[in-house]
Amino acid sequence: MQDLVQLLVSGVALGSVYALAALGFVTIYSATGIVNFAAGQFVMFGAMFGVTTVLQLGLPMPMAILLAVAMMGVFGFLFYLGVHLPLRTQSPVTVVIATVMIGLSMQNGANLIWGSVPFRLPSPFGDGTLTVFDSAISTHALASIGITAVLVAALYVLMQHSSLGRVMRAVAQDFPTARLMGLPVGLLLACSWAIAAVLAGFAGLLIAPMWFADAHMGDAIALKAFAATIIGGFGSVPGAIAGGLFVGLAEILGASYISSAYKDLLCFGAMVVFLVARPQGIFGEPISERG
Amino acid sequence: MNKKNAKNASLILALVLSLGAASLLPNAVGEYWVRLTNAALISSAAVLGLNFVLGYAGQISMMHASVAGMGAYAVAIGTVKFGLNPWLGCLIGMATAGAFSYVTGILLLRLKGHYFALATLGINVSFIIVVSNLVEITGGSNGLTGIPALTILGFAFDSERRFYYLALVAVVLLAVFASYVRHSQLGRSMIAVRDDELAASVSGLNVTAVKVTALTLGGVYAGVAGVMFALHARFVAPEDFSTSTSIVYLAMLVVGGEATILGSILGAFVITFLPEWLRWLGSAYLVIFGLLVLLMLFLAPRGLAGLFGFAWSKWKAQLSSKEAGKWRFSK
Numbered sequence: 001m002q003d004l005v006q007l008l009v010s011g012v013a014l015g016s017v018y019a020l021a022a023l024g025f026v027t028i029y030s031a032t033g034i035v036n037f038a039a040g041q042f043v044m045f046g047a048m049f050g051v052t053t054v055l056q057l058g059l060p061m062p063m064a065i066l067l068a069v070a071m072m073g074v075f076g077f078l079f080y081l082g083v084h085l086p087l088r089t090q091s092p093v094t095v096v097i098a099t100v101m102i103g104l105s106m107q108n109g110a111n112l113i114w115g116s117v118p119f120r121l122p123s124p125f126g127d128g129t130l131t132v133f134d135s136a137i138s139t140h141a142l143a144s145i146g147i148t149a150v151l152v153a154a155l156y157v158l159m160q161h162s163s164l165g166r167v168m169r170a171v172a173q174d175f176p177t178a179r180l181m182g183l184p185v186g187l188l189l190a191c192s193w194a195i196a197a198v199l200a201g202f203a204g205l206l207i208a209p210m211w212f213a214d215a216h217m218g219d220a221i222a223l224k225a226f227a228a229t230i231i232g233g234f235g236s237v238p239g240a241i242a243g244g245l246f247v248g249l250a251e252i253l254g255a256s257y258i259s260s261a262y263k264d265l266l267c268f269g270a271m272v273v274f275l276v277a278r279p280q281g282i283f284g285e286p287i288s289e290r291g
Numbered sequence: 292m293n294k295k296n297a298k299n300a301s302l303i304l305a306l307v308l309s310l311g312a313a314s315l316l317p318n319a320v321g322e323y324w325v326r327l328t329n330a331a332l333i334s335s336a337a338v339l340g341l342n343f344v345l346g347y348a349g350q351i352s353m354m355h356a357s358v359a360g361m362g363a364y365a366v367a368i369g370t371v372k373f374g375l376n377p378w379l380g381c382l383i384g385m386a387t388a389g390a391f392s393y394v395t396g397i398l399l400l401r402l403k404g405h406y407f408a409l410a411t412l413g414i415n416v417s418f419i420i421v422v423s424n425l426v427e428i429t430g431g432s433n434g435l436t437g438i439p440a441l442t443i444l445g446f447a448f449d450s451e452r453r454f455y456y457l458a459l460v461a462v463v464l465l466a467v468f469a470s471y472v473r474h475s476q477l478g479r480s481m482i483a484v485r486d487d488e489l490a491a492s493v494s495g496l497n498v499t500a501v502k503v504t505a506l507t508l509g510g511v512y513a514g515v516a517g518v519m520f521a522l523h524a525r526f527v528a529p530e531d532f533s534t535s536t537s538i539v540y541l542a543m544l545v546v547g548g549e550a551t552i553l554g555s556i557l558g559a560f561v562i563t564f565l566p567e568w569l570r571w572l573g574s575a576y577l578v579i580f581g582l583l584v585l586l587m588l589f590l591a592p593r594g595l596a597g598l599f600g601f602a603w604s605k606w607k608a609q610l611s612s613k614e615a616g617k618w619r620f621s622k
Contacts, residue, residue, distance in 0.1 A: 035405040086589055092404045096351050097545055098588050100538055105581030112574060219534075223416055226409050234406075261424040268413040275410045276398055 006135045007252050013141035014210065015248020016148035020203035021225035022232070022240035023155065024196040030235045031172045031192035034087060034095055038103035040222020041110075042197055046072050046204025047213040048110055051119045061124050069201050076197025080190040103218070110215035118212035121205075144206045151202060152241060155195070168192060223264075224251070227271040233284025242282055246270070313459060317452040325451040331563035332458035333519045338543045338555040339462075339469050340512025345541070346550035347478060348505035349485030351404070354395070354411035355540045357418035358510045360532030362388035362517030367435045367527045368428060377441045377522060384521070385514040392510025396503035403488075415534045422529045434528030438521055454523055461519060462556065465512060469552050472508065481505050482550075542584045548594025557595050 025039040036042075049071045053064035083102055087095050123140040130137050159165035171178040171188045179185045203221070204213075211217060228247045232239025247267045255263040274281060317325045337359050344352045362384035369380040399410045422429045429435065440449035441457065448457045472478045480501045483491040492498045521527050539562065547558020565583075569576050591598050 035408075037408075090588075093345070093349065093351055094588055094592065096405055096408050097541055098585055101542065101581040101584045101588070103581075104535075104538065105578045105585075108574075108577035108581070112578060223413070227413065230406075230409060262420065265417055265420055268417045271413050272398070272410060275402055275406060279402060279406065 003135070003256075005133045006137060007256055008249070009132075009137045009141050009145075011249035011252035012245060013144040013248070014207075014252060015245035016145050017203050017207045017210075017244075018221070018224045018228050018247050019241045019244025020148055020151065020199050020206070021221050022228040022244045023152070023237065024199035024203070025225055025229055026235055026237060026240045027155075027192055027196040027199065029229075031168065032084060032088075032189060034084065035092070035099065036196075037096060037099040037222070038106055039200065039225060040218035040220075041103045041106035042072075042075075042200035042218075043204040043207070043221045043225075044110060044213075044215065044218035045075060045106065046197075046201030047121065047208040047217060048114050048204075048215070049075075049201065050121050050205045050208060051114060051213050054121060055119060065124055065205060068205060069198055072197045072201030073194045076194035077190050079197065080193040084189065084193060103222075107215055107218060114215060116215065118214040119208075121208035121213050123209035124205075140206075140209055144210075147202065147206065151199065155199075155237070158195075164191070224248075224267060227267045229281075230271050231267075231274050231281055233281030236281065236283040239281050239283035310459075310463070314456070317455050322451055325455055327563060327567065328560075329451060329454055329458050329523055331560040332455075332462050333516050333523060334540070334543060334559035334563055335462045335556045336465055336519060337513050337516035337540055338547070338559045339465050339552065340509035340516065341540050341544050342469065342509075342550065342552065342555045343472070343481065343505045343512070344509040345544060346555070347473070347481035347485060348502050350400070350502060350506065351408040351541075352411045352506065352509070353408050353534060353537050353541070354415040354418070355509070355513055356532045356534065356536035357415040358388050358392055358513040359517035359520065359536075360418060360422065360527075360529075361391045362514030363521040363527045363532065364422065364429060364435075364517075365514075366518045366521045367438050370439055371435050371437050372428070377439050381441075381518045381522075384518040385511050388514025388517060389507050389511040392513070393503065393507040396506040400499055400502045400506065412534060412537075415532075415537050419529050419533050422532075429529075432529055434526055436526050438525045438527070440525065441522055448522070458519060458523070461515060465515060466552050466556065469512075469555075473552065477501070477504065542580075544594075546584055546587050546594055548596030551594070551596040554594050554596030561595065 021039065021043050024042060025036055028034055028036050028039075046068065049068040050065065053059050053067045053071075054061065057064070059067065083098070087098055090098070123143075125139045125143040128139045130139060130142065157165075159169060167178070167183050168188050168191060170181075171183060171185050172192075175185060178188075204217075207217075207221065224247050225244070228243030229240055230243070231246055232241070232243025247270075250266045250270065251263050254266040258266070316328070320328075337355060340358075341352065341355050344350050344355070365387035366377070366380035366384035369375040369383050370377050375383070395411070395414060399407060402410055423432050425431070440447045442448070446453075448454045480491070480496050481504075483494070483496060484498050484501050488498055491501075517532075520531065524531075543558035543562045544555060545558070546561055547556070548554025565580065566576060569579065572579055587594065593600070
């Protein structure tokens, strides 16, 4: 029983990180239609910015985290200028290959900047544990779940109940009309990229204390985030969260009850089953054709 | 008609001359360059296969390396564990890769665009997980060693130079067959599906069948590449068939020129030799590599083959301004 509680909490904590990564991916997909295959590298950059501000600059923790998140926002903005603008008129095939190649360059660039030795990023919440139902739960896991919940709530309020969110949704729904109405569409799309980058940055900062932080951490997270997106429903925000939690729980429970070597097959297997049997995912709209 | 015959004759002459030059090549360069050329020829076979899938049928497959891996592991397991003749192993490897692609196609090809790309990415990752963990059968991450060399009448293709001729013949045959398919009804159907799926299906094409055929054909080509890889290195290990290899195959096709046979081979060669030419960049190489492919994508979407075609058309335009308007890049 105490094992199960412990596993459930760490599964949900890992799942919330995947959900954040998937949310960043979905934000871009619904705002711009771009399928960002470099999404995992965004998460890695978040963790590595944390390495710079926390470990290398040695700033006080709250300031270091804020600075790392702000750097992600700026990075998202630059990504809009450098990648989104040239990609905007390209075919989907070109977009996929281009973002794959950008991901490759980001990964190897990070390898150049930060080296190939993994970093141990400390948790902002310490290494303590709490005792719940007789089982030891790490504070970092609980805090990860809490922060994800706060971020999801903030994203919901921003998109549904603020004027910025309203115009951003307008741009996502109908780009030409939004432009004709005189909205600053470029700036709003840049905002979407910044928001996505910040969400990915949080994912990176939260997952780095669970694992190690290095230039190659992005691929594994990206694959889980893609699987989460497909399982939950492409382009759906509740879907990204449900999918992320599913993938995180499947990974942790699968590793301890089934096989730790094959734990990842569970989530990719589920992804393929969903793609074949229910391509719209749990929360997606039923569309006969996808692409 | 006469003009066409003359053109064909000159084309054949050019081919014979370049093949003649190619057959002398191993004597002119060092062992290391022959080894690289062999690697490029093996990649050419894989990229020619990817060209059916992405270039003609327009489907982004990110599992191409795992299909080649199916072929490589089939021949490795067949020869090492069951002591099969390597030639029989080759056939089994090609068939395994083709069957794997066929089944994947049946399951996944109703998906389009990035859905298919994500699904195939998942398949490649799963392939690596399975191969790395089935230690008794695949040797796990240590791989399988002791794959025998191919022999014809006692002549073993066991050195770089000897293997080169085998690989050259294989790639020429694959390219000729690819050209035949391109100009057959099947080739035209694939391009129709790529250009406008709805129009193709309204015209009576079975879109899914065409896509599955393209994927299976591409799978057999990848199988040939995998079999060649196993019999060249005489060793297989999971990391050679990971998603990053699939991405390299995509990059080769994009750089060489999507939907051209010459471009597929050109891309395989350029990207195999690029690390040698850019050795002075040191560890920055992979960063530059990604950006180069990106630049190619934006500035020359038809790849190197397109650039050469463009230069060729300019040159011809100077010769006769009349014909310039007629020239079209053949897709």
